[in-house]
Amino acid sequence: MAVLRFTLSEDGVAVLRDALACLGKFSDEVSLEAKKDRLVLTALNTSKSAYASVAFATNRFFSKYHYAGVAQNRDKFFCKLYNRALLSLFRSRGGDPLHDRERDTTIDRCDVVITDEAGKKSRFIAKIIFRNGITAKYRLPFEVSPPVHAKFDKTEAVNNWSTSPRTLRQLMDHFGPGIDYLDIHAEDDVVNFTCFTEKAANGDEVLKKPLQTSVAVAQDEFNSFHVGEENLHIVISVKDFRAIIQHAAVLGADVLANYSIPARPMQLKYDGDGIKCEFLLMTVGERGAPGPKNKKTRANVKGATGPQLEETVTRADSHAPTPAPPVAPKTSQSRSNPIPSLRPPIERPSQRPPPATLESESLFVPQDNDEGWEPVNIDEGGEEEENARLGWDTTGDLNASALNMRTMMSNQPSAPQPTINNDLDLTQLEPTQRLSQVRKFGLFGD
Amino acid sequence: MRFKASLRNTRTFSKLVAALSSLEKIAWMRLDDETVRFTVIPDTGSQVWASLSIDFILDNWTIQSAEPNNTINLELPLVPLQRALKSATNAVSASLRLTKKDGVPILSMTITTSTAPANLPQGVARFNLNPANRVSGNDPYNDDDDGVFAAEPLETNLQREREKVITQDIPVRVLHPETVETIMQPKVREPDVHIQLPPLLQLKAISDRFTKLAIASRASSSSASAANVNPKLELSANMHGDLRLRLDTDTLDVESRWSGLENPQLDPSQLTCAIEDHPSTRFRNEGPDKWATVRVDGKDWSKVLSVGRLDGRVIACFADDHALILYVYVPHHDDPQADDSVVTLVKS
Secondary structure: OEEEEEEEEHHHHHHHHHHHHHHHOOOOEEEEEEOOOEEEEEEEOOOOOEEEEEEEEHHHHOOEEEEOOOOOOOOOEEEEEEHHHHHHHOOOOOOOOOOHHHHOOOEEEEEEEEEOOOOOOOEEEEEEEEOOOOEEEEEEOOEOOOOOOEOOOHHHOOEEEEEOHHHHHHHHOOOOOOOOEEEEEEEOOEEEEEEEOOOOOOHHHHHHOOOEEEEEEEHHHOOEEEOOOOOEEEEEEHHHHHHHHHHHHHHOOOEEEEEOOOOOOEEEEEEEOOEEEEEEEOOEEEEOOOOOOOOOOOOOOOOOOOOOOOOOOOOOOOOOOOOOOOOOOOOHHHHHOOOOEOOOOOOOOOOOOOOOEEOOHHHOOOOOOHHHHOOOOHHHHHHHHHHOOOOOOOOOOOOOOOOOHHHHHHHHHHOOOOOOOHHHHHHOOOOOOOHHHHHOOOOOOO | OEEEEEEOOHHHHHHHHHHHHOOOOEEEEEEOOOEEEEEEOOOOOOEEEEEEEHHHHEEEEEEEOOOHHHOEEEEEEHHHHHHHHHHHOOOOEEEEEEEEEOOEEEEEEEEEEEEOOOOOOOOHHHHOOOHHHOOOOOOOOOOOOOOOOOOOOOOOOOOOOEEEEEEEEEEOEEOOHHHHHOOOOOOOOOOOEEEEOOOHHHHHHHHHHHHHHHHHHHHHHOOOOHHHOOOEEEEEEOOOOOEEEEEEOOOOEEEEEEOOOOOOOOOHHHOOOOHHHOHHHHHHHOOOOOOEEEEEEHHHHHHHHHHHHHOOEEEEEEEOOOEEEEEEEEOOOOOOOOOEEEEEEEEO
8 A cells, every 4th residue: 555645736746846956956865754744855965064855735735645654653654765866757848838739748747656565666656647648657766764854943043034035046146156155244234145265276276266256235135134143254055055045036935044153053944835945054154253354164065175074974875775763762872972963063162052963863874883983985986876875974073173174174184084884884785776777767867 | 556446338348358268268467557458378379469448448447556657467367257247237336446355466346236126026926836925824725705815015116226236356466567578469560461351250150160060071081089170271361352261171172252341441650661562552453363361270260259249340460371460449339439459369
């Protein structure tokens, strides 16, 4: 029996596609979590500096939705899918709405059934019915593994603003290529958005530095703007921000940002009809210093070259086709450990509530297996999905100020090279299906 | 050293920068009391010496340096400059300033834009996702006639003109006068033929087609990959209004011909010799079969022709079997009397 079945209208497919495209900018994998009343898609990037979640209200978003559940876990079902495969099957099939004949090739509706049962192949089956009467059926393998949720403590986020995606998109239009970070800083009645990179340029390289752009937007262009602290510079990754506002612009939904101080996550959210999007982005930045000088930046942004020093996880593909153990309890032990969280470690003691940690860091590796904390082997990247393995890199000095990129870079040579964790190898199980087997169906694009 | 100015004619300036950057990514910019000069000297291919009167692209300028005529020499990357100018087109105002940030010299462009108010939010039509356009009540099956009406925001014009101030910082290097004094515009002998070129878009389309033909025929006849083939085009002109573009390879020989073009009169006061002794007079007297010919690299020629986006009048000066110089006269939109020239050099 099917665990979950739902039907999407043509518009629903389009909205789902947009959401998947946005999530795909964070990770190659998307976690699906289904409950009776909502379906949530989440993605966490490899450096764990950005978390994206899109929740659909099942009664509003789907034409039909039926959740049956599985024996082990009645109230929710979760699985992990390869986003590129989903994107390619929900892709828009040509068709110009102005021409009736071409309209025939557009998607009329889509029925999705997820089956997961002992003795049967676990599959995500999508049946796409086109206007012209053709029905395409896709079966995707999935991996049953619980999603990782990042939490956000709203009470600590004293700073917030809200604005139209159009305003944000207009300012992004002025940014050139080659930039990594975006600094948001309010001053008097204007809000400054400054983009920059920390890639070192020396000698003749000076001219190769990217254009540094700063856009000052009047505060009254925001629907609301409450940032109490003066000289607060909050820095996020431009790439993540761009992905978010692109999606928000498609939905036409106003973006609300909540944040507190640098090194604490920033929440960006917007809601559409039956859809709620939430993003948590790691921030860095500076307080109380005038001007964007001496900016401190996390080393661990996507795109940073060299081995990453903070907690790193390779493709979150744990090769565990069997139902994963139920969500590990948030033990006190996990609190006292150096917890991999969305937050780079900070040196100053925090008077704030306990950090917003990931629900459980032990979701990826067997609990109490210290080997799981060994650094990840970067040399293994060649085989990509086939060989992806999980592990944490905790070699970075967690007590040092991880906010300063230069400090991080200078640590680099002393960082031990990651080693392969053989114990993990033994516990590894074969995937339900090899990617190479699936590729021939042309689902994976290139 | 000080440099500060407002920008004008940003669209033309932007086109010029685009034309320059098709040849080379880094330019030498020389500013003084009267002119702004952009020079690009690629390792191979054509050089550009573009000289503009300062009021063509700048306004309210301040230029100060210890050099004669307050000369300032900068080396600057063209791609960021082009990107910055893109922000400045359609702007309310834009200004340029040489300054330092973290000890690094930059050319800082400050742009004020104003944007019209938002139209309908995007995406509304598609899925009706904007809560403002949604029927109130969470039950989609609810009767419409429930006496509950969705409140919509009042459309006002209060925030019609919204200003944004954009700062674009372009990294630059300040060049010492000594490092640039040895860079001289190449001296070329008096040209044999000078002729006004047909519309460059037309010339470029045909030249590009010839270049592709040459690459295709070469690639099919030998194992050389297309990227390594540098086909030569033969360009000739006479003093009787004819221009000829020719591709001659082992396997094919094609030619395009323009006639009725203008051979402008020379200004005797600008010449170093008497007009009767000028080589072009000899070429004219020898009739329409006397051609001055140069061979140009097809790929490089295509880049050079991108200067056509400036919509200028282009005079080609042929020194037979030696060099080709293109003078591009950029129309001065505010003052039609004053012509400013861009000089493009092609060496054959």
